[in-house]
Structure formats: C-alpha cells, structure tokens
Amino acid sequence: MSRKVVEIAGRGLSLSNLEKDLYPSYGFTKAHILEYYRRIATFILPHLKDRAVTLKRYPEGVDEDFFFEKRCPSHRPEWAKTAEIRRDDGEQMTVCLVNDLESLIWVENLASIELHVPLARAGSPETPDSMVFDLDPGDRANILNCARVALILRDLLSELRLTSNVKTSGKKGLHVYVPLNRKETTFEDTKKFSKAVAGIMQKNYPDLVTAKMVKEYRKAKVFINWAQNDSSKTMICVYSLRAREKPIVSFPLEWKELENLAGPGDPEKLQVMYSEAVSRAEKKGDLFREVLVKKQRLPYL
Amino acid sequence: MNSLVTRGDKMAVQGIWSGTISFSLVAIPVQLVKAVEPGHVSFRMLHSKDYSPLQRRMFCPEEDVMVPPDEMIRGYEIGPDKYILITDEELESVSPERSRTIEIVEFIDMKEVDPIYYDHPYYLVPSKGGEKAYRLLVEVMHRTNKAGLAKFVLGEHEHLVAVKSTEGALALITLHYSEEILPDEDISPKEGKIEVEEKGRIKTGIKKMMADFNPEKYADRRRRKIMDLLKKKAKEKAPVEAPEIEGEEGEGPADLIAALKESMRKVKKNR
Numbered sequence: 284m285s286r287k288v289v290e291i292a293g294r295g296l297s298l299s300n301l302e303k304d305l306y307p308s309y310g311f312t313k314a315h316i317l318e319y320y321r322r323i324a325t326f327i328l329p330h331l332k333d334r335a336v337t338l339k340r341y342p343e344g345v346d347e348d349f350f351f352e353k354r355c356p357s358h359r360p361e362w363a364k365t366a367e368i369r370r371d372d373g374e375q376m377t378v379c380l381v382n383d384l385e386s387l388i389w390v391e392n393l394a395s396i397e398l399h400v401p402l403a404r405a406g407s408p409e410t411p412d413s414m415v416f417d418l419d420p421g422d423r424a425n426i427l428n429c430a431r432v433a434l435i436l437r438d439l440l441s442e443l444r445l446t447s448n449v450k451t452s453g454k455k456g457l458h459v460y461v462p463l464n465r466k467e468t469t470f471e472d473t474k475k476f477s478k479a480v481a482g483i484m485q486k487n488y489p490d491l492v493t494a495k496m497v498k499e500y501r502k503a504k505v506f507i508n509w510a511q512n513d514s515s516k517t518m519i520c521v522y523s524l525r526a527r528e529k530p531i532v533s534f535p536l537e538w539k540e541l542e543n544l545a546g547p548g549d550p551e552k553l554q555v556m557y558s559e560a561v562s563r564a565e566k567k568g569d570l571f572r573e574v575l576v577k578k579q580r581l582p583y584l
Numbered sequence: 585m586n587s588l589v590t591r592g593d594k595m596a597v598q599g600i601w602s603g604t605i606s607f608s609l610v611a612i613p614v615q616l617v618k619a620v621e622p623g624h625v626s627f628r629m630l631h632s633k634d635y636s637p638l639q640r641r642m643f644c645p646e647e648d649v650m651v652p653p654d655e656m657i658r659g660y661e662i663g664p665d666k667y668i669l670i671t672d673e674e675l676e677s678v679s680p681e682r683s684r685t686i687e688i689v690e691f692i693d694m695k696e697v698d699p700i701y702y703d704h705p706y707y708l709v710p711s712k713g714g715e716k717a718y719r720l721l722v723e724v725m726h727r728t729n730k731a732g733l734a735k736f737v738l739g740e741h742e743h744l745v746a747v748k749s750t751e752g753a754l755a756l757i758t759l760h761y762s763e764e765i766l767p768d769e770d771i772s773p774k775e776g777k778i779e780v781e782e783k784g785r786i787k788t789g790i791k792k793m794m795a796d797f798n799p800e801k802y803a804d805r806r807r808r809k810i811m812d813l814l815k816k817k818a819k820e821k822a823p824v825e826a827p828e829i830e831g832e833e834g835e836g837p838a839d840l841i842a843a844l845k846e847s848m849r850k851v852k853k854n855r
Binding site: 337346347348350351353370372419435438439442443454455475476478479480482483487508515516582583584 | 644646647648649652654659667669835836837839840841842843844845846847848850851852854855
C-alpha cells in the first residue's frame with residue numbers, strides 16, 4: 284500500500300492509496316477526492332460542525348460494496364474530536380465530529396465519499412435546526428418534476444412567511460430546507476408541520492405529488508418524504524460528493540436558477556460536478572449559509 | 585361483506601398473459617389464466633392499536649434504520665459477508681425478451697412426462713376469433729393424448745411448458761427444467777432380497793383399495809373450519825376498520841391546515 288504523510292494544522296496524517304481510482308467509469312482517484320474536499324472545506328465544514336456524521340464508505344470505489352459507519356472508527360487519531368450520543372435503543376455510541384480540515388481529510392482518507400448528517404447537532408439531538416422536504420422522484424419522474432414541486436413548496440412556505448433553501452441531492456432528487464435555528468423546536472413540530480404540508484401538496488397536485496411511502500404510488504410522481512424530519516434520520520450533507528458514476532455533488536441552487544432550469548430538457552443539467560461545485564462556491568459563497576443561521580418559527584402549531 | 589366469498593364464486597377471467605399459441609400454420613389467439621387458487625386462508629397483519637394494515641420494510645441492522653428502495657441493491661452471497669453486486673440493468677440484460685407466442689416445437693406423449701416435472705398449471709382461454717381452431721386443437725389432442733411442448737416467456741423467466749387438453753379446454757403446465765430435478769438414485773435401497781410371496785401380498789392389498797381418482801372426496805378441512813369461523817364472527821360483530829390514510833384532509837392541527845389551504849389557494853392563483 285502506498286502511503287504519503289502530510290501535515291495539516293501541525294498534525295501529521297498518513298494518507299493511503301492515493302492513486303486508487305474510486306470512480307472507475309469516470310476516472311477520479313482518492314487523491315482527487317481529497318483534493319475536492321480540501322478545496323470545498325471552507326464551505327462544507329460549517330454544515331458538518333458538531334453533527335454526528337455518518338460515513339458512507341466505498342473502500343473499493345463507487346461500483347463496489349459500501350458500508351455505513353455511524354460509530355467513529357476506533358483506530359482514529361488521538362486528536363480526532365468525537366461526541367457521545369445515545370441511540371433510540373438507549374445504547375451509547377461514540378461518533379466522529381468533523382469540525383476541521385484535518386478531521387475532514389482523515390475521514391476522506393477512509394474513502395468516506397458520502398457524508399450524511401442529522402438535522403440536529405450532537406449536543407442537542409432532539410432539536411432540529413431545520414425542517415426538510417426530501418423530494419424523491421418515482422421511476423418515471425425525474426429531477427425536473429422535483430423542481431416543479433420545489434418551486435410550489437417555496438411559494439407555499441413563503442405565504443406562511445417561511446424562507447426556504449434548495450439543494451440537489453446529487454442523485455435524482457432535490458432537498459428543500461426551512462431554516463429554524465431555535466432551541467424550542469422539536470422533531471415532533473417539524474414532523475407535524477412537514478406532514479401537513481406534504482398532505483396539502485398531494486391533495487392539490489395529485490398528478491405530481493405523493494406523500495405516501497409505498498412505491499406503487501410513486502411511479503410518475505414526486506414523493507415528498509417528510510418523515511426525514513426525525514432524530515434518527517440523516518441527510519446527505521450539502522457539498523458532499525455522491526457515489527454515482529461521475530463525481531457529482533449535493534449542491535445548493537438559487538431559486539432563480541431553479542426557475543430557469545425547471546423547464547423541459549435534460550434532467551442532468553441540474554447536476555453539479557465537483558469542479559463546478561468548487562468554482563461556484565468560491566464565486567458565490569455558501570448559498571446554504573442561511574440554513575445554519577436564519578431563525579424562523581413554525582406558525583400555527 | 586364480499587371478503588367472505590367462497591372459492592368458485594369469483595370465476596371472472598383475469599388474463600395473466602395474452603398472445604397466440606401456434607405450430608406450423610396454426611395460430612390461435614388465447615389468454616392465459618390461473619388454473620388453481622391456493623387454498624390457504626391468508627391474513628393481513630394489523631397494528632393492534634388502530635388496525636392499520638402493516639407493511640414490510642427493509643431494515644439495516646448496521647445503521648439501525650429502515651432502508652428506502654433507492655438505497656437497495658442486489659447481492660449474490662458467495663460466502664460469509666461476501667457478495668457480488670448485480671444491478672437491475674445487468675439482470676435485465678440477461679432476461680429473455682417478452683414473447684407474444686407460445687410456439688409448440690414438438691408433440692409428446694403426456695404419459696412420458698413424470699409428474700415430478702410439473703410446476704404450475706394454467707388454463708388457456710380462446711380469445712375472439714380463435715374459438716373454432718381452439719376447439720379443433722382440444723379435440724385432436726384429447727383423442728391422440730398428445731401434448732405440445734413449447735418454450736414460453738412469462739414474467740422474466742423462460743419456461744418449458746406442456747400444452748395439453750383437459751376435458752374441453754387447453755391447459756398449460758410449466759415444467760421444471762431437468763437440472764432442477766434432484767436425483768433419486770440414493771433414495772431407493774439397494775440391499776435386501778424381495779420375496780415373491782411378500783410381493784403378492786402387497787399387490788393384493790393395493791388391488792383391494794383401488795378406486796377412481798375422485799378429488800372431490802377430499803377437502804382442506806382446516807380451511808373450511810377457518811371460513812366457517814370467519815362467517816360466524818362476521819355475523820356476530822362488525823369488522824374493525826383501519827384509520828383513514830395519511831395525506832387526507834385534516835391531517836395536522838386545524839389552524840395549520842386552514843392556513844395551508846388559504847396559502848395554497850393564493851399560490852395557485854398566482855401561478
């Protein structure tokens with residue numbers, strides 16, 4: 284195994300298998316992945332900060348077996364930050380906190396191509412700081428259908444004086460976030476609210492939307508998965524790479540941009556590749572920053 | 585109360601497949617229908633709290649979560665915790681093309697087919713315009729006691745099938761491939777001499793018990809008892825009802841629903 288030792292913030296890190304191609308049909312090695320995360324670090328780190336990160340690891344690349352790692356690997360460097368969380372079954376679990384560049388590079392050296400995070404921080408696991416609508420297209424629908432649903436959702440939420448932000452999932456869907464950032468909010472609130480919204484969307488746009496989990500109902504529709512608003516669930520972190528054939532990123536979009544793209548055409552035009560992700564983030568800044576800071580209260584609860 | 589219909593009450597023809605059955609110059613349009621309805625009584629599992637029908641979900645013990653369909657992939661187990669991944673596309677690439685014909689390639693004597701090869705029976709029902717040719721085929725096959733052997737794609741699988749005539753109708757029986765049949769060589773004991781006397785005794789015993797095959801004499805007694813019990817319970821007590829499904833009106837706090845409705849009205853007006 285080839286190794287290379289680098290120093291970040293005065294800490295030595297031994298990186299392995301840098302030449303290994305982890306996106307074989309595209310040609311993107313572990314070195315490329317580390318380089319992507321190094322360059323996007325400024326933008327992704329605030330969204331990872333203090334969250335119990337789930338590592339989705341692809342040691343043999345995106346075409347091979349992967350595994351989820353919720354517990355922080357025991358062979359971690361002694362400086363790696365962790366948190367103790369209690370799972371639903373009461374068991375204690377040590378999780379990784381990826382709060383700085385060296386931690387990010389360390390978890391990426393483990394081929395954690397995808398980083399998934401809960402909607403709450405590890406210190407307050409029952410307080411979601413945002414509400415999410417996970418828009419998932421059925422077999423015969425695509426991201427353009429999701430875009431239509433997302434735009435209606437935005438308008439509906441805005442009638443209730445709630446600002447929302449949207450990002451691509453990096454796979455087939457879109458994620459609409461409603462920033463909350465109030466310590467009084469509970470998952471019970473976000474679940475109740477998002478379920479009601481999904482219900483009214485389904486009722487008013489029955490040909491476009493379903494709020495039902497069952498797959499037969501989905502087909503040509505967009506499934507609004509409100510049940511992601513749960514302390515046990517995780518979402519792909521904004522700016523994380525996705526394990527697809529190409530290195531595509533879960534990336535924030537401006538609403539105006541989505542409006543322009545929502546028409547007919549190639550669904551892939553909404554996808555953002557790693558290189559574009561870096562240049563756009565450097566130019567425009569973090570379009571998802573509002574999700575972390577804007578305080579909003581869910582009305583009528 | 586149509587949930588308590590007995591078998592035979594519902595004989596509506598629901599085609600599983602339609603196409604033509606053909607050999608040499610004959611082509612008969614037909615529909616494939618079930619020939620048997622499994623006799624066991626099935627129950628739905630309900631949540632005891634509110635009688636919601638329950639669903640099966642896939643669970644990931646490692647991550648401790650339910651796994652949605654888009655995160656599932658097939659793996660062929662080659663050893664403990666070792667799998668070969670296979671995608672839908674790959675599976676599709678090796679699946680046979682759907683066929684619209686049951687092409688009989690040879691006629692065989694049905695007596696030559698060991699029932700061990702029988703997999704699943706269906707009926708073939710003539711479609712419009714095929715009645716006459718159908719009847720002709722039924723009659724000739726019945727008289728000669730011959731069955732047509734054909735290859736036929738149903739679902740994703742290519743089956744070897746026998747088309748035979750029953751009384752007045754054509755039945756299609758999917759057959760097992762020979763590689764699916766397990767060997768019986770080791771079953772028959774090779775040791776021990778058989779006495780002629782003993783052989784005779786068994787022969788007489790069998791002769792005494794000879795009868796015509798009359799399946800009506802036998803019935804699934806447990807099934808019948810369960811059906812009787814259900815009928816009795818249905819009379820005594822109203823059935824429990826599942827709650828309204830989610831997404832219907834009034835899901836959530838009343839004020840929120842009212843506000844959402846009003847907002848939705850505005851959204852629709854402005855679009």
